[in-house]
Amino acid sequence: MTLVMLQLTSVGRRFGAVEALRDVSLTIGAGDFVALLGPSGCGKSTLLRLIAGLDQPDTGRVIWEAGHQPKPGEIGFVFQDATLLPWATATDNVFLPLRIAGIPRDQAMPQVNRALHRVGLDGFEAARPRQLSGGMRMRVSIARALVTRPRLLLMDEPFAALDEFTRHKLQEDLLSLWQELGCTVIFVTHSIYEAAFLARHIVLMTPRPGRIDHEIASPLHPGAPARLDPAYATLVAQVTREMQRALTA
Amino acid sequence: MKYAPALFGAAALLAWEAAVRIADVPSYLVPGPAAIIAAFVADPAGLLWSLGSTLLVTFAALLVAATLGVVLAVAIASSRLLAAAIQPWAVVLQVTPIVAIAPLIIVWVGNPFASLVVCATIVAFFPVFANTAAGLASAPAELADMFRLYGAGRFTTLRLLRLPAALPYFLAGLRISGGLALVGAVVAEFVAGSGGFASGLAYRILEAGYRLQVPRMFAALVLLSLAGIAINFGLGTFAAAVMRRRGDA
Numbered sequence: 324m325t326l327v328m329l330q331l332t333s334v335g336r337r338f339g340a341v342e343a344l345r346d347v348s349l350t351i352g353a354g355d356f357v358a359l360l361g362p363s364g365c366g367k368s369t370l371l372r373l374i375a376g377l378d379q380p381d382t383g384r385v386i387w388e389a390g391h392q393p394k395p396g397e398i399g400f401v402f403q404d405a406t407l408l409p410w411a412t413a414t415d416n417v418f419l420p421l422r423i424a425g426i427p428r429d430q431a432m433p434q435v436n437r438a439l440h441r442v443g444l445d446g447f448e449a450a451r452p453r454q455l456s457g458g459m460r461m462r463v464s465i466a467r468a469l470v471t472r473p474r475l476l477l478m479d480e481p482f483a484a485l486d487e488f489t490r491h492k493l494q495e496d497l498l499s500l501w502q503e504l505g506c507t508v509i510f511v512t513h514s515i516y517e518a519a520f521l522a523r524h525i526v527l528m529t530p531r532p533g534r535i536d537h538e539i540a541s542p543l544h545p546g547a548p549a550r551l552d553p554a555y556a557t558l559v560a561q562v563t564r565e566m567q568r569a570l571t572a
Numbered sequence: 573m574k575y576a577p578a579l580f581g582a583a584a585l586l587a588w589e590a591a592v593r594i595a596d597v598p599s600y601l602v603p604g605p606a607a608i609i610a611a612f613v614a615d616p617a618g619l620l621w622s623l624g625s626t627l628l629v630t631f632a633a634l635l636v637a638a639t640l641g642v643v644l645a646v647a648i649a650s651s652r653l654l655a656a657a658i659q660p661w662a663v664v665l666q667v668t669p670i671v672a673i674a675p676l677i678i679v680w681v682g683n684p685f686a687s688l689v690v691c692a693t694i695v696a697f698f699p700v701f702a703n704t705a706a707g708l709a710s711a712p713a714e715l716a717d718m719f720r721l722y723g724a725g726r727f728t729t730l731r732l733l734r735l736p737a738a739l740p741y742f743l744a745g746l747r748i749s750g751g752l753a754l755v756g757a758v759v760a761e762f763v764a765g766s767g768g769f770a771s772g773l774a775y776r777i778l779e780a781g782y783r784l785q786v787p788r789m790f791a792a793l794v795l796l797s798l799a800g801i802a803i804n805f806g807l808g809t810f811a812a813a814v815m816r817r818r819g820d821a
Binding site: 423 | 712714715717718719720721722723724728732733736739818819820
């Protein structure tokens with residue numbers, strides 16, 4: 324049986340007159356790869372921020388395993404934009420979380436270089452964000468999120484602004500990293516194809532106010548060949564049907 | 573294209589000299605460039621000494637304005653209460669004509685040099701303050717969230733995110749303040765000069781005016797203009813060098 328990493332119980336969040344989330348209950352298993360799928364404005368990003376502790380729910384609770392509130396560095400966050408320090412090199416951007424934690428530079432460098440190597444950025448350590456392509460900037464952002472060896476990786480539509488070829492490559496690399504590192508991933512997307520390819524569990528959300536409509540377990544074996552697997556097409560069709568139903572419900 | 577300003581300036585000077593000679597305008601009314609150069613050559617040491625005095629006030633005021641501007645900008649960026657308390661007074665300081673309050677400042681401060689610096693600081697303060705405050709607030713919200721996620725305190729966020737983000741804004745403000753510090757120094761010297769002390773270029777202009785030495789008056793004016801151009805160019809070059817060193821350019 325999979326261990327539970329965190330539970331959301333009847334979580335609600337309102338911004339003035341706008342009700343972003345209503346009665347969201349969700350259980351995330353340790354080591355799982357969960358995609359939060361829904362139309363724009365359905366509260367996916369809000370939910371991610373609540374899990375990260377960057378915002379607080381108006382109702383309900385976010386409960387961590389054994390009441391263990393994560394320490395800084397145990398959660399990695401990848402935003403839609405790479406959100407790098409424009410004046411810092413790739414190395415310094417990846418070093419940033421460790422620097423904040425007070426780890427000396429020379430002590431942190433092996434970890435930083437390993438993170439950059441993992442995302443395929445060997446040779447670009449001294450490059451600044453403006454010298455990198457959109458895909459490479461996102462790789463730096465992922466390396467920065469991984470450098471603290473987080474138990475939970477939160478990703479908020481990280482590949483939405485990239486071209487399809489880069490997106491496919493990064494999706495495949497992300498799956499490899501997830502399998503290698505064994506961390507839990509919660510991945511926000513509004514792409515059915517992306518959710519079907521990446522996730523072990525797909526959580527469908529309704530339009531605002533966002534609620535959990537449905538959860539689908541993926542039958543696919545994660546990895547690059549999955550795109551050509553007939554089961555992938557079947558899963559995409561199933562998610563599409565469920566999404567259409569959720570949108571019109 | 574590069575030489576266009578110099579060529580235009582040279583042509584204008586030639587036309588000015590020709591017009592003055594052809595129309596036989598007396599030099600106490602409108603002196604030609606040759607008469608102005610002759611007036612400078614007649615007493616270069618006196619005029620350059622006065623220029624030095626004005627520049628000393630200018631740079632002292634710029635230093636105080638930059639320090640005060642950054643400190644107060646950081647204060648208002650750190651606390652809403654301080655922002656509410658300080659910002660309106662900064663605007664009051666900006667909109668108050670220095671000519672109107674300079675006599676009071678000179679009387680209150682007493683020391684001639686210090687009173688000139690105070691007046692010039694008041695004129696030069698606002699751009700560097702307002703720009704730095706805007707720069708401190710310019711860091712993307714997602715980056716600020718990332719700092720929070722990794723447990724960064726206010727000081728760490730200020731040091732690693734907000735201050736570096738504000739640097740280009742500060743340098744742009746410093747360039748504007750440089751020119752204004754010179755204007756403030758000259759205005760204060762005019763007021764102080766009419767009170768019978770100080771030895772800056774403004775005083776030389778007043779003195780030459782009383783004696784109807786109009787070419788010398790123009791020579792002092794030309795020195796002031798050249799000083800203003802040099803300050804602007806110098807601070808622009810300094811800003812470009814700082815940004816290049818940081819890897820932004």
